[in-house]
Structures are given as structure tokens and as C-alpha cells.
Amino acid sequence: MQADTSHNIPVLILGIGNILMGDEGVGCRVVQHLQSQDLPDGITCLDGGTGGFHLLDIMQQARHILLVDATADGRPAGTVQKLQPKFSSDYPRTLTAHDIGLKDMLDAFHLLGKTPQITLFAVSIQPPGEMAAELSPDISAQIPRIAQTVLQEAKTCLSDFQLES
Amino acid sequence: MARIVIDPITRIEGHLRIEAIVENGVVKEAYSSGTMVRGFEKILKGRDPRDAWAFTQRACGVCTTVHALASVRTVEDALGISVPKNAELIRNLMFCAQMVQDHVIHFYHLHALDWVDVVSALKADPRETSRIARSISTWPRTSPKYFKAVQDRLKAFVQSGQLGIFANGYWGHPAYKLPPEVNLLAVTHYLEALEWQKELVKIHAIFGGKNPHPHYLVGGMPCSINLEEVNAVNTERLNHVGSLIKEAIEVVEKMYIPDLLAIAGFYKDWARYGGGLRNYLVYGDLPTRSYNQPDSFKFPRGAILDRNLNEVHEVNGRDSEEIKEYVAHSWYTYAEGDEVAKHPWDxxxxxxxxxxxxxxxxxxxxxxxxxxxxxxxxxxxxxxGPLARMLVAYASGVDEVKEVVNDTLQRLNVPVTALFSTLGRTAARGLETKLVVHWMKEFYDDLIANIKSGDMRTFNDEKWDPSTWPEEAIGVGMTEAPRGALAHWIRIKDRVIDNYQLVVPSTWNASPRDAKGQRSSYEEALIGTPVADLNQPVEILRTVHSFDPCIACAVHLYDPDGNQIHQITFN
Known part of the structure; x- marks a missing residue:
């Protein structure tokens, strides 16, 4: 049952969040934006929603994961920080309901002996108010820019990967 | 007297706070609070009822599919739609896959850490672990070398100073009773279960098109069956499902159940604590004929009062006098006053x-x-939840349930009253997993037989077009989520959602008192729980975690910053 670690997805852009909590779903919305574009072969996009344990399989298949997630860290809404976390404790604290399941999985990679390279794009949001299925106008307007930043990184990762192989 | 606060108490999704008053080492009073607000109902108002499933299942990453199932049934009930046999069977298969995966994860990844001391596993002799493993099961990977390799990996992980997933444990607490060797066995299977669960949920992607958050459909299931077609549910994919089920049976029979019984054997004193309420409610599920015939359910519908297993009461989700919600102690307000109770349709x-x-x-x-x-x-x-389901099935005279329950009681050498406890709840979850994983095989065989008979239908489109709908309709859709009875209620007016209410399992179990001051499940179950060390209230975790708390769907949205793990004040 030890799955093989053939990294058959060179770069995975994984958006995480709860789209029912407005801006909290910014990660999913960035991925949905990218999914509507023509992407180079080797870049896979997934709207991970609130999935925790369900994401293990695809994450193990990826060589490099670009994680896009929301954080309510007090910075201006739409600020994007690029981080290279190793353990779950390196991740910024978020307000999300989903982070615990996901962080469990990130640590499990170490125990399972298979650790993909992860780059986290933490997108600052205002603490969510009432539930809403739509983004705030402020964040919504910034989605193309954030998606472009993530895509640029994905392309860099992909060309690094192609140089190596 | 001390008041202990544990916040958050959940290992996975959600925000649950427990405040417990401890006197002379025993819990005297307990309060359970959901610290995030949920507001789905507001989001759904005015939308197309056929889309509700997609919104509701985004509530949670743990049991995504169950809300989709409850939702499509709710709309089908309102509009009088019955689904084709294949759709019913596919829904059953997805239900079973979800429940088996969720229960195994709960046991190894969420609940086991209340009983298994991870750090103690570092002291284990892998040869002895191997001997124990071979004595309780024919599970294949049991060599001393294998356990040693896991131990080495664990050592490196702990030495890195990053306890990560294991950070929330009270390692070294005297309430941990397992020898280091059994702890190592459990940690090893923790990792094996993690690798395996990702395979099982592929059943959701095969039938639901994607994972997480697979697709559902009002009127059936959104997959076409064509044994030769590359993009349909074809022979190859059905064979894949068959092999995943076979593997799941192996995991449950040879890993989960033997581990559960082995660990339970060291904690029989927990059959004395955590019983709590004396009433059990089950909506039932897994129709063998159709959802509209509850008497055909594998999990029978019914209620038990005062632990009287000689009588099962009928349950009707449509009766406005049966299921009602209070807000006397909840941060909501009712137009008619906060002391009244309201049926979900209202x-x-x-x-x-x-x-x-x-x-x-x-x-x-x-x-x-x-x-x-x-x-x-x-x-x-x-x-x-699982204990309620096993008790209602037992009391309803379901032979296979009686058999597995009696057999387990005998093996652990405990009386039937042991079921009404923290240990009983945890055991019930394992026993129903054993039943469900075999039922999954039955439903799979039925599906294959039905397809071979020439029936490829997965969707009933008769009432898909809103112009066929009445001006107003009401419906209720019931199911059993891994954590217990789940139902959605809908009011459709002018072809859009006018009111939508969810009453989820954790609403039943984790709720505050009602207007009469009656405690709900968690609060009641904690009364009498011993707490040896106020700074490390692992005993409280054991009882609350035995319910598998997952508050993401019970409440949602707002987390005031400042989650203490726990805080204690003496007065």
C-alpha cells in the first residue's frame, strides 16, 4: 500500500479555502480564474475547497505545490506573501476552518517520507463577517493580479523542472 | 473547584469550546459552545434549489458528500422525484466509502491519540510489536524490520522538534495505559491508514467526477454508465471500484478491528464513563429498495428513549411536533421570542x-x-451517531447487527450496558464500519447485476424543468452522516429557495442546553468523567472525541482570535 512517488504532476497550483465565507475562498477563486486560461502543459490547477485528507493523493503526486490560501494577518487586503514553509508550524495562522486538516497532512508528508516542495502564497484578507458566496469587491478586483503572480512562479518552477530532467 | 476551558477541542475542522467544572477530580458540570457562526441559510435563500447541494457540501472538508446527498434528497422530496435504481446504488456506494474512510480516519488520526502515547512508541521493542501484531491479525506488514523503520522515522520527526500532528497530545500522562509496543503498532497503522484512505475516496471521483467535493444531481447521479465508453463509468472503472472495496474490507477486518479490540482491552474502565444521555435518534439510511421505503434501510430509522431497547419509536421529519430547534442558549433570535422551539420548515x-x-x-x-x-x-x-445507529438497529432486531455487537461484547468480556459509555461509542463506530464495508460489497454486486440486466439509467429528468414544479413545495431529506443523523429542510416558492435549514449531527450532540435547561449529548456525557490532572484533561478529550466532533458544518464563519488550548482557573 506504499504508493509510489512518481511525481507525475510537475507543478500543482492548489487553491484552498471556503467559498461560502467570502474572501476566505480567495485561494479557490484564484485557481478558478487560472482554470479558465490556457495553461502550459505540466501545470495542473485544483480547487481544493475545504478538503483536508482528501487532498493527500494529488499532493503526493506533485513535485512542486503552489498553495494559495487566505490569511487574516492584518495586512492590507490582497497583499500576497510568498513563503517556503517546511512544517505546519511555519504556516501563518489563518482564520480558516480548514487549516487543521491540511496542516495535519503537511506534517504527515514528513512521516510518510515523501515531502513535495511547497511554496505558499498567503493572501491577506479582512476577517470574514457574515457568510457570503461572493468575494468582496476589493479582493475580487485583485484576483487577476494575484493569479498572474502565482502563474509566474508556476512557470519558473516548471522551467526549473524541465532543466533538471 | 476548578473551571477548565478547552478551546478548541476538535482535532480537525471547526471550533468547539468546552467549559467544565471539576470538583474533587470529577466533572460536575459542563458547557459546550460552538464558537463560529453558520449562515448557510442566508446564502441559499433566493437560489435555484437544484444548486443547493453544491453550496451545502462546501461546508466541510471531512464529510463533503453527506450534505450533497441530504440536499438532493430534500429537493427530490419537495418535488416528488424518485431516482433510478443505479443512482440509488451509486449514492449508497459513495455513502459507504465516505463512512468507512471517515471512521478509519477518526480512529487512527483523531481519536487514537487520546489513547495512544506517540512518544512512548519510541521506547518500543520492534520485535515485540511484531509478535503482538501477528498474534492479533493476519495483516501482512508485521516484520520487526518494518516496525523499526517506522520507529526511526518517528524518532527523526520528534527530534526535529516538530511534533506537528502530534503536538496536541498529553504525552506521558498516567491515563495512557498501552505498552510502548502497542503504541508503536498504532502509530504504524496511523501511517498506513493515511496512505490507504486516499485510495478509497477515489470511489467518489469515479462516480462524482471529482474529489474533493464530488458532483451530485437532483434526480439521480451525474455519471453515465457505458461499459465500453472511455469517458463513462465503464468496465475498467467498475473493476477499480471492486478492488478498492476488496482492499477496504481487508483494512477494516485485519487492521482497524483488531487494533480497536486490542486497544479497548487496555481501557475497559472507560465502559463506566461518558454514557450521557439515555435517548438515541437515527434517521436511517442505505436503502436496499428505495429512499422512499425506510423499512428497506440497512440502518433502520427510529428513536430509543431511556435506553429501553425493547421499544423503537417511529420518527417523522415532516411532523412539526417532532424535530424542533431552540435558541434559548444560542446566539440567535426568533421573531416569536427565544423561548419557543421551531420546526426547521419554519x-x-x-x-x-x-x-x-x-x-x-x-x-x-x-x-x-x-x-x-x-x-x-x-x-x-x-x-x-454510531452508537445510536447500532442501538436502534439492535433494538429493531437486525440480525447482523445483533451478531457483531454480541460477539464483541463477549470478546471484551463486558456486559451489554458497557455500550452506554465512551468506550461503547468508540466500539460502535468500529462495528458499524465492519458492517458498512461488507454492505458496500453487496451494493456493488447489485449495481453490477443491474447494469448487466441492461439498465443504464442514472438520471430521472421528468421534473428537471422548473416549469413542471408547483408554485410552492416543501421537502425534507434525511441521511446518516458518519457523525449521526443529518437532515435538510427546504421551502421552495416561485421556483427558488424561500427557506433552507440544516440540522446536522453536531447540532444534536454539541448544542447548548434547551429552554428547559436539559443538557445535550456532550454536556451530559462529561458529567462524572474523572480528571486526574487539571492541566492535562485528556479524559475530557476522550469523551468528547468519542462523538467525533466536527463543528465545521454545525457552525461556521468567525473565529475571534485568541484560541487557548486550555485554560484553568481555581476558585
Missing amino acids: GETEFNFTGPKPPFDYLNTDGKYSWIKTPRWKDHAMEV
Whole structure:
């Protein structure tokens, strides 16, 4: 049952969040934006929603994961920080309901002996108010820019990967 | 006397706070509070009822599919739609896959750490672990070398100073009774279960098109069956499902159940604690004929009062006098006053937060103290979940349930009353997993047989077009989520959602008191729980975790910053 670690997805852009909590779903919305574009072969996009344990399989298949997630860290809404976390404790604290399941999985990679390279794009949001299925106008307007930043990184990762192989 | 606060208490999704008053080492009083507000109802109003499933299942990453199932059934009930046999069977297969995966994860990844001391596993002799493993099961990977390799990896992980997933444990607490060798066995299977569960949920992607958050469809299932077609549910994919089920049976029979019994054997004293409420409620599920025939369910519908296993009461989700929700102690308000109870069809979701601003020490438990409403069945507080399901099935005379329950009681050498406890609840979850994984095989065989007979239908489109709908309709859709009875209620008016209410399992179990002051499941179950060390209340975790708390769907949205793991004040 030890799955093989053939990294058959060179770069995975994984958006995480709860789209029912407005801006909290910014990660999913960035991925949905990218999914509507023509992407180079080797870049896979997934709207991970609130999935925790369900994401293990695809994450193990990826060589490099670009994680896009929301954080309510007090910075201006739409600020994007690029981080290279190793353990779950390196991740910024978020307000999300989903982070615990996901962080469990990130640590499990170490125990399972298979650790993909992860780059986290933490997108600052205002603490969510009432539930809403739509983004705030402020964040919504910034989605193309954030998606472009993530895509640029994905392309860099992909060309690094192609140089190596 | 000390008041202990544990916040958050959940290992996975959600935000649950427990305040417990401990006197002379025993819990005297307990309060359960959901600390995030949920507001789906507001999001759904005015939308197309055929889209509701997609929104509701985004509530949670743990049991995504169950909300989709409840939702499509609700709309089908309102519009009088029956689904084709294949769709019913595919829904059953997805239900079973979800329940088996969720229960195994709960046991190894969420609950086991209350019983298994991970750090102690570092001291184990792998040869002895191997001997124990071989004595309880024919599971293949049991060599001393294998356990040694896992131990080495664990050592490196712990030495890195990053306890990560294991950071929330009270390692070294005297309440941990397992020898280091059994701890190593459990940690090893923790990792194996993690690798395996990702395979099983592929069943969701095969039938639901994707994972997480697979697709559902009002009127059937959104997959076409064509044995030769590359993009359909074809022979190859069905064979894949068959092999995943076979593997799941192996995991449950040879890993989960032997581990559960081995660990339970060291904790028989927990058959004395955590019983709590004496009433159990089950909506039932897994139709063998159709959802509209509850008498054909594998999990029978019914209620038990006062632990009387000689009588099973009928449950009717449509009767406005049966299931009602109170907000007397919840941060909501009803137009007619907060003392009344309302059936979900007439439910209201108006926020009325009166709680303290963080940081604060305690909630005002005399007033409103939770974002969870308080549901009651005929004004009784009810426990829902695996224990309720096993008890209602047992009392309904389901032979295969009676057999596995009696057999387990005999093997552990405990009386039937041991079921009404923390240990009983945890055992019930394992036993139903064993049943469900075999039922999954039955449903799979039925599906293959039905397809071979030439029936490829997965969708009934008769009422897909809204012009065929009445001006107004009401419906209820019931299911059994891994954590217990789940139902959605809908009011459709002018072809859009006018009102939508969810009463989820954790609403039943984790809710605050009702207007009469009756405690709900968690609160009641904690009374009498021993707490040896106020700074490390692992015993409280054991009982609350035995319900598999997952509050993401019970409440949602707002987390005031300042989650203490726990805080204690003496007075």
C-alpha cells in the first residue's frame, strides 16, 4: 500500500479555502480564474475547497505545490506573501476552518517520507463577517493580479523542472 | 473547584469550546459552545434549489458528500422525484466509502491519540510489536524490520522538534495505559491508514467526477454508465471500484478491528464513563429498495428513549411536533421570542450575539453561549451517531447487527450496558464500519447485476424543468452522516429557495442546553468523567472525541482570535 512517488504532476497550483465565507475562498477563486486560461502543459490547477485528507493523493503526486490560501494577518487586503514553509508550524495562522486538516497532512508528508516542495502564497484578507458566496469587491478586483503572480512562479518552477530532467 | 476551558477541542475542522467544572477530580458540570457562526441559510435563500447541494457540501472538508446527498434528497422530496435504481446504488456506494474512510480516519488520526502515547512508541521493542501484531491479525506488514523503520522515522520527526500532528497530545500522562509496543503498532497503522484512505475516496471521483467535493444531481447521479465508453463509468472503472472495496474490507477486518479490540482491552474502565444521555435518534439510511421505503434501510430509522431497547419509536421529519430547534442558549433570535422551539420548515436564522468580546475568561452560560442551536425530538435531548445507529438497529432486531455487537461484547468480556459509555461509542463506530464495508460489497454486486440486466439509467429528468414544479413545495431529506443523523429542510416558492435549514449531527450532540435547561449529548456525557490532572484533561478529550466532533458544518464563519488550548482557573 506504499504508493509510489512518481511525481507525475510537475507543478500543482492548489487553491484552498471556503467559498461560502467570502474572501476566505480567495485561494479557490484564484485557481478558478487560472482554470479558465490556457495553461502550459505540466501545470495542473485544483480547487481544493475545504478538503483536508482528501487532498493527500494529488499532493503526493506533485513535485512542486503552489498553495494559495487566505490569511487574516492584518495586512492590507490582497497583499500576497510568498513563503517556503517546511512544517505546519511555519504556516501563518489563518482564520480558516480548514487549516487543521491540511496542516495535519503537511506534517504527515514528513512521516510518510515523501515531502513535495511547497511554496505558499498567503493572501491577506479582512476577517470574514457574515457568510457570503461572493468575494468582496476589493479582493475580487485583485484576483487577476494575484493569479498572474502565482502563474509566474508556476512557470519558473516548471522551467526549473524541465532543466533538471 | 476548578473551571477548565478547552478551546478548541476538535482535532480537525471547526471550533468547539468546552467549559467544565471539576470538583474533587470529577466533572460536575459542563458547557459546550460552538464558537463560529453558520449562515448557510442566508446564502441559499433566493437560489435555484437544484444548486443547493453544491453550496451545502462546501461546508466541510471531512464529510463533503453527506450534505450533497441530504440536499438532493430534500429537493427530490419537495418535488416528488424518485431516482433510478443505479443512482440509488451509486449514492449508497459513495455513502459507504465516505463512512468507512471517515471512521478509519477518526480512529487512527483523531481519536487514537487520546489513547495512544506517540512518544512512548519510541521506547518500543520492534520485535515485540511484531509478535503482538501477528498474534492479533493476519495483516501482512508485521516484520520487526518494518516496525523499526517506522520507529526511526518517528524518532527523526520528534527530534526535529516538530511534533506537528502530534503536538496536541498529553504525552506521558498516567491515563495512557498501552505498552510502548502497542503504541508503536498504532502509530504504524496511523501511517498506513493515511496512505490507504486516499485510495478509497477515489470511489467518489469515479462516480462524482471529482474529489474533493464530488458532483451530485437532483434526480439521480451525474455519471453515465457505458461499459465500453472511455469517458463513462465503464468496465475498467467498475473493476477499480471492486478492488478498492476488496482492499477496504481487508483494512477494516485485519487492521482497524483488531487494533480497536486490542486497544479497548487496555481501557475497559472507560465502559463506566461518558454514557450521557439515555435517548438515541437515527434517521436511517442505505436503502436496499428505495429512499422512499425506510423499512428497506440497512440502518433502520427510529428513536430509543431511556435506553429501553425493547421499544423503537417511529420518527417523522415532516411532523412539526417532532424535530424542533431552540435558541434559548444560542446566539440567535426568533421573531416569536427565544423561548419557543421551531420546526426547521419554519426555522429562522437571525443572529443575536450577546457573548463577551475576546479575550475573556468564561462564557456566560446562564444566558446564550453558543452559535449552535439546540434541536430536540419530541422535546427530548437525543444522542446521534454510531452508537445510536447500532442501538436502534439492535433494538429493531437486525440480525447482523445483533451478531457483531454480541460477539464483541463477549470478546471484551463486558456486559451489554458497557455500550452506554465512551468506550461503547468508540466500539460502535468500529462495528458499524465492519458492517458498512461488507454492505458496500453487496451494493456493488447489485449495481453490477443491474447494469448487466441492461439498465443504464442514472438520471430521472421528468421534473428537471422548473416549469413542471408547483408554485410552492416543501421537502425534507434525511441521511446518516458518519457523525449521526443529518437532515435538510427546504421551502421552495416561485421556483427558488424561500427557506433552507440544516440540522446536522453536531447540532444534536454539541448544542447548548434547551429552554428547559436539559443538557445535550456532550454536556451530559462529561458529567462524572474523572480528571486526574487539571492541566492535562485528556479524559475530557476522550469523551468528547468519542462523538467525533466536527463543528465545521454545525457552525461556521468567525473565529475571534485568541484560541487557548486550555485554560484553568481555581476558585
